[in-house]
């Protein structure tokens with residue numbers, strides 16, 4: 230059993246794992262998919278978090 234980190238994805242710029250704490254805006258895009266803007270605390274960039282590959 231892995232501990233819950235509540236990560237929402239990874240910064241595409243520096244690969245820092247972002248959590249809900251870093252979310253600036255959550256919305257649904259034109260395709261009806263959930264989209265997130267998050268403020269990366271490491272590189273200071275507003276990014277779309279990339280999904281982490283946890284499905285091993």
Ligand SMILES: [Zn+2]
Pocket residue numbers: 240241242243244245269270271272273274
């Ligand atoms: Zn970053």
